[in-house]
Amino acid sequence: MLEVFVFSTLNGLVTGLLLFMLASGLTLIFSMMGVLNFAHASFYMLGAYFAYSISLKLGFWAGLLVAPILVGTFGALVERYALRRVHAHGHVAELVFTFGLAFLIEEAVQFFWGADTKNYQSPDLLDFPLFTLFGQEFSAYRGFMITISVGIFLALYYVLTRSRIGIIIQAAITHPHTVASLGHNVPLIFMAVFGVGTGLAGVAGVIAGPVLTTFPGMAVVLGSIVFVIVVIGGLGSLGGAFVASLMIGLLQSYAIASNLGMPDLLNWLGLEFSRDHPLNDLWTLTLPQIAPVLPFLLLVLVLIFRPTGLAGKREE
Amino acid sequence: MGKFAAWVGYLIVLLGLPQLFDSVLAITIFNQMAIAIVFALSYNMLLGQGGMLSFGHAVYFGLGGFMAVHALIMIEFETVYFSITLIPLVGGLIGLIAAVFVGSFSTHKAGTVFAMISLGIGELVAASSLIFVSFFGGEAGVSADRTFGPPFFGVEFFQDVEIYYLSAGWVFVSTVFMYLFTQTPAGRMANAVRDNPERAEFIGYSARRVRFISFCTSGFFAGVAGGLFALNYEFITEENLNAVTSGRVLLMAYIGGLGYFIGPIIGAVVLTLMNSLLSNYTELWMLYLGMMFVLTVLFLPRGFAGFIMMHQTAWLRGKLSSLFLPYLITGTPAIMFGGSILAAIEMLHHEGEPFGFLFLTLDSGNTLHWLALAAVGAASYFACRRSLGQLNVAWEEANRMDNPTEGGPG
Amino acid sequence: MSILSLHNVSKSFGKTEIIRGVNLDIQAGERHAIIGPNGAGKSTLFHLISGKYQLSSGRITFRDQEIQNRPPYEIARLGLARSFQVTNIFPRLSVFENVRCGMLWQQGLGYSFRHLLGRQTELNARAIHLLEEINLADRADFPAGELAYAQQRALELGVAIASGADLIMLDEPVAGMSLSEAEAAVSLIRKITKGKTLVMVEHDMNIVFDIADRISVLVYGEIIASDSPQAVRANPKVQEAYLGEAALAAAGDNDA
Ligand SMILES: Nc1ncnc2c1ncn2[C@@H]1O[C@H](COP(=O)(O)OP(=O)(O)OP(=O)(O)O)[C@@H](O)[C@H]1O
Numbered sequence: 018m019l020e021v022f023v024f025s026t027l028n029g030l031v032t033g034l035l036l037f038m039l040a041s042g043l044t045l046i047f048s049m050m051g052v053l054n055f056a057h058a059s060f061y062m063l064g065a066y067f068a069y070s071i072s073l074k075l076g077f078w079a080g081l082l083v084a085p086i087l088v089g090t091f092g093a094l095v096e097r098y099a100l101r102r103v104h105a106h107g108h109v110a111e112l113v114f115t116f117g118l119a120f121l122i123e124e125a126v127q128f129f130w131g132a133d134t135k136n137y138q139s140p141d142l143l144d145f146p147l148f149t150l151f152g153q154e155f156s157a158y159r160g161f162m163i164t165i166s167v168g169i170f171l172a173l174y175y176v177l178t179r180s181r182i183g184i185i186i187q188a189a190i191t192h193p194h195t196v197a198s199l200g201h202n203v204p205l206i207f208m209a210v211f212g213v214g215t216g217l218a219g220v221a222g223v224i225a226g227p228v229l230t231t232f233p234g235m236a237v238v239l240g241s242i243v244f245v246i247v248v249i250g251g252l253g254s255l256g257g258a259f260v261a262s263l264m265i266g267l268l269q270s271y272a273i274a275s276n277l278g279m280p281d282l283l284n285w286l287g288l289e290f291s292r293d294h295p296l297n298d299l300w301t302l303t304l305p306q307i308a309p310v311l312p313f314l315l316l317v318l319v320l321i322f323r324p325t326g327l328a329g330k331r332e333e
Numbered sequence: 334m335g336k337f338a339a340w341v342g343y344l345i346v347l348l349g350l351p352q353l354f355d356s357v358l359a360i361t362i363f364n365q366m367a368i369a370i371v372f373a374l375s376y377n378m379l380l381g382q383g384g385m386l387s388f389g390h391a392v393y394f395g396l397g398g399f400m401a402v403h404a405l406i407m408i409e410f411e412t413v414y415f416s417i418t419l420i421p422l423v424g425g426l427i428g429l430i431a432a433v434f435v436g437s438f439s440t441h442k443a444g445t446v447f448a449m450i451s452l453g454i455g456e457l458v459a460a461s462s463l464i465f466v467s468f469f470g471g472e473a474g475v476s477a478d479r480t481f482g483p484p485f486f487g488v489e490f491f492q493d494v495e496i497y498y499l500s501a502g503w504v505f506v507s508t509v510f511m512y513l514f515t516q517t518p519a520g521r522m523a524n525a526v527r528d529n530p531e532r533a534e535f536i537g538y539s540a541r542r543v544r545f546i547s548f549c550t551s552g553f554f555a556g557v558a559g560g561l562f563a564l565n566y567e568f569i570t571e572e573n574l575n576a577v578t579s580g581r582v583l584l585m586a587y588i589g590g591l592g593y594f595i596g597p598i599i600g601a602v603v604l605t606l607m608n609s610l611l612s613n614y615t616e617l618w619m620l621y622l623g624m625m626f627v628l629t630v631l632f633l634p635r636g637f638a639g640f641i642m643m644h645q646t647a648w649l650r651g652k653l654s655s656l657f658l659p660y661l662i663t664g665t666p667a668i669m670f671g672g673s674i675l676a677a678i679e680m681l682h683h684e685g686e687p688f689g690f691l692f693l694t695l696d697s698g699n700t701l702h703w704l705a706l707a708a709v710g711a712a713s714y715f716a717c718r719r720s721l722g723q724l725n726v727a728w729e730e731a732n733r734m735d736n737p738t739e740g741g742p743g
Numbered sequence: 744m745s746i747l748s749l750h751n752v753s754k755s756f757g758k759t760e761i762i763r764g765v766n767l768d769i770q771a772g773e774r775h776a777i778i779g780p781n782g783a784g785k786s787t788l789f790h791l792i793s794g795k796y797q798l799s800s801g802r803i804t805f806r807d808q809e810i811q812n813r814p815p816y817e818i819a820r821l822g823l824a825r826s827f828q829v830t831n832i833f834p835r836l837s838v839f840e841n842v843r844c845g846m847l848w849q850q851g852l853g854y855s856f857r858h859l860l861g862r863q864t865e866l867n868a869r870a871i872h873l874l875e876e877i878n879l880a881d882r883a884d885f886p887a888g889e890l891a892y893a894q895q896r897a898l899e900l901g902v903a904i905a906s907g908a909d910l911i912m913l914d915e916p917v918a919g920m921s922l923s924e925a926e927a928a929v930s931l932i933r934k935i936t937k938g939k940t941l942v943m944v945e946h947d948m949n950i951v952f953d954i955a956d957r958i959s960v961l962v963y964g965e966i967i968a969s970d971s972p973q974a975v976r977a978n979p980k981v982q983e984a985y986l987g988e989a990a991l992a993a994a995g996d997n998d999a
């Protein structure tokens with residue numbers, strides 16, 4: 018029991034931190050442009066694919082370095098030449114645009130890389146068990162994922178709260194006109210933030226690709242979850258996104274690991290139903306079965322009872 | 334009485350199509366169009382008229398469809414006894430019930446909150462449908478046979494064309510009712526709430542209630558579309574209520590044009606055609622669809638219908654014909670440019686093997702082909718760029734206002 | 744008989760108390776002006792009465808019903824109409840639709856989806872008539888968002904009065920209008936409020952003294968005087984707190 022718990026916690030932590038890498042960029046972009054970037058997970062996918070192609074020629078580490086830069090540059094270009102244009106037509110148009118972009122990127126990935134799963138491998142260097150607990154191995158690569166994610170969180174936190182550029186960014190988000198009149202190039206700042214945000218998603222893709230498999234559907238798998246996190250955490254709140262990421266990561270991990278379900282509940286209540294009961298599916302429901310649904314359930318509940326999210330102050 | 338004529342024309346087109354094209358493929362496509370039109374119109378009721386961006390509209394379509402298939406099964410096993418012509422109504426009622434339930438908490442706000450709730454509900458329902466196998470049939474879905482019900486004036490619906498006429502009837506009636514809805518106080522206030530929910534409250538209307546009414550009506554018609562789907566295909570799967578279907582209807586309505594009643598009809602027709610015809614010619618049609626969608630959002634924010642309506646002023650002034658030549662001068666190189674891009678994409682796709690492209694045979698192994706393509710592409714690009722000036726001048730000329738404060742079409 | 748009364752109404756945003764225990768009685772049929780320096784809380788008072796904001800404490804009765812903290816649409820249905828200081832119309836609807844929407848509820852059409860607007864001949868005629876009165880008849884089919892500023896102000900007024908409510912509250916209806924436009928608007932206001940009750944916030948003293956039967960002076964969230972124009976003019980407290988300032992401001996510009 019304890020062993021399951023420890024490993025679920027570790028796995029949940031890995032997933033949660035990974036989710037945070039995506040959610041942090043998404044939240045930054047949201048605070049900046051006031052619109053959710055539906056294509057955010059597509060940049061994550063691009064990161065994985067770019068890194069895969071690079072790793073074939075130059076190895077994993079080159080991919081880790083170059084792919085996020087490529088993704089970030091692409092993101093910045095998208096902001097500069099497309100989003101800025103759509104912005105004039107309002108939020109719905111922006112949201113719909115990023116939705117279309119996600120669709121297009123998925124198709125483009127299939128075009129360039131094919132529809133099959135890519136054999137994108139973690140580096141040999143990290144191919145050893147970091148430690149063994151209760152007879153189970155925890156791979157060094159997962160430890161590496163945790164290190165990178167935590168490193169990024171700290172760096173982001175430092176840049177945003179301590180550095181000059183971070184202060185300018187924060188000011189530009191809330192008071193773009195004032196910042197512009199102080200002589201800063203606000204559109205450039207926005208473009209840079211978009212580039213960095215998508216670049217972060219790229220990093221997540223690079224390091225998640227080997228573990229979560231690199232295939233054209235990987236954006237869809239994570240895309241809506243990241244949305245959920247950002248909304249639950251409170252739109253625009255980095256701290257909220259951090260908490261929500263860990264929460265969702267752990268929640269899913271525990272739900273998958275536990276084999277509790279309705280049968281146990283019914284047992285406990287002393288109830289019994291025959292297999293022909295019309296609601297048999299309901300009576301045999303188990304937690305691992307509903308694990309993928311939990312984030313969305315949480316999303317709907319949060320939106321109904323606390324539309325600003327757990328940490329958010331701002332509505333809409 | 335131009336409107337009346339338009340409706341009669343619509344009905345004639347709907348009923349006349351199978352007379353003009355009677356191949357099996359054509360009938361299949363018409364059936365798909367019929368479903369898509371009702372679905373897209375119902376979606377526009379939310380987004381275009383009510384300002385509610387939904388990422389989960391397939392829920393009402395799918396639930397309606399599932400219940401419709403189950404109703405067909407019940408007819409087959411004589412649990413119930415009614416004509417299958419009423420199946421879309423079953424779908425509609427289920428769509429309505431689902432919308433009443435979801436709308437009771439999701440219409441509180443429009444904007445991002447509404448969009449996110451719709452996304453969450455969409456994912457929830459799609460995931461649950463895979464869990465509750467006895468009703469939704471898991472990955473395989475559920476299927477039925479539509480030919481068991483009592484004959485409808487002797488028709489037993491063995492053939493797709495018979496279903497088409499039935500669908501056409503439902504499409505016409507649904508379109509009429511959805512149009513009439515836009516002309517009622519509830520429909521007009523939906524527009525008002527879309528524009529300015531706050532002010533609507535100060536003239537006596539609860540924005541939430543107004544949204545709720547639109548939402549439910551829209552759910553009803555989405556369910557009707559689901560019922561038409563069930564009748565046509567006689568089966569339905571989880572895919573018909575998941576995010577893919579929700580995305581597709583958003584695409585249709587947006588590409589067609591949200592601001593106009595006929596926009597979604599155009600979108601439904603164009604997308605269904607692309608879906609069925611293009612997929613015969615190229616494996617990459619989804620990629621092209623994505624490109625078209627993104628380009629539409631970027632350059633035609635009001636969709637195809639908006640593009641057509643842009644010419645209303647020129648038409649009213651009788652100057653539309655003056656635009657013909659300028660359009661030709663710019664359009665030809667533009668189409669050639671687009672064509673060379675497509676050719677390049679196809680060449681990349683067909684690596685190493687020759688393939689037919691329009692009336693040409695292209696081979697990506699042939700450097701000459703690449704060079705020629707690049708030349709045509711570059712030339713047409715610059716020709717198009719250069720001709721934009723004359724198009725602009727002609728456009729200004731055709732739309733020049735006699736009265737300086739008069740604006741374009743709404 | 745008073746149609747609207749405020750009892751000890753207070754409103755705080757966070758720690759700052761913007762409205763501090765306001766008592767006010769509006770008599771049925773009177774034209775009542777509320778004046779006060781910028782930031783005194785006049786618009787906030789309007790928002791409290793019309794239901795946009797919740798009260799921190801106090802009571803508001805309209806026609807002997809308590810209306811505090813009820814949603815705006817319920818208050819509007821009781822026959823209280825208002826306009827906004829910052830234009831607040833339906834930008835994508837046509838000008839005609841804007842005023843017609845303003846009429847729908849009182850016409851008893853509610854949320855109906857059984858009536859066709861095109862068939863409501865009498866309603867449509869009334870909407871056209873109102874457009875003529877506010878001088879926008881030739882703009883009837885225009886999207887409201889494309890109107891010039893002064894025309895939007897006129898439409899703002901039109902939407903407010905469309906319902907034919909008994910109590911009409913106008914928040915700086917003529918601010919930003921040219922002199923002639925303002926004059927036209929004032930005579931229109933006078934005409935349409937005949938037999939009704941008017942509460943109006945206005946900075947232009949000429950208009951205020953011209954139109955009002957009674958004036959209340961709001962300073963820092965408190966009513967310091969509520970009386971006939973002559974009495975208010977003579978009130979030393981008012982002169983000290985407000986009129987001197989306003990005279991200065993009016994000399995510069997009649998800003999919003
Ligand atoms: N939603 C709010 N939150 C916080 N403070 C507010 C809010 N609304 C108004 N205030 C403050 O309340 C005070 C009164 O504002 P209000 O708009 O009511 O003044 P006013 O008398 O209408 O002024 P003006 O003549 O400029 O229109 C101002 O100091 C304003 O900053």
Ligand SMILES: [Mg+2]
Pocket residue numbers: 785786787828
């Ligand atoms: Mg004010």
